[in-house]
Amino acid sequence: MSDEQILERLKAILFDAFEISPERVVPQAKLFDELDLDSIDAVDLAIKLQEMTGKRIKPEDFKTVRSVDDVVSTVKQLMAA
Template sequence: MTKDEILSKLRDILFQTFEIAPERVELKTHLFEELDLDSIDAIDLAIKVQELTGKRIKPEDFKTVRTVADVVQTVQGLLVA
């Protein structure tokens, strides 16, 4: 899966789960400051990413996620592993 494909799927997830307009979701977008996600939302997002990849995310791998680009990079890492 390419970065653009992951970003597209992530936009869908954020819209369906948190009602965040897809046009607000760019690679540089900060999850907590710009999209107003909180720690519980981050857990929900991690679960959705696990469903997308079919692989378990280690909590320490998701603790450093701050931007949409970080999520994309995490997904890429899981798909390669």
């Protein structure tokens, strides 16, 4: 799956789960500052990403995720493993 495909899936997840408009979901957008996610939302997002990839995300791996681009990179790493 390419970065662009992951980003498109992520846009859909963020819209469906948190009602964040897809236009706001750009690679440099900060999850907490710009997209208004909180720590509980981050857990929900991690669960959605696990469903998408079929692989478990370790909490320590997700703690460093701050931007949309970080999420894309994390998903890519999971899918490559």
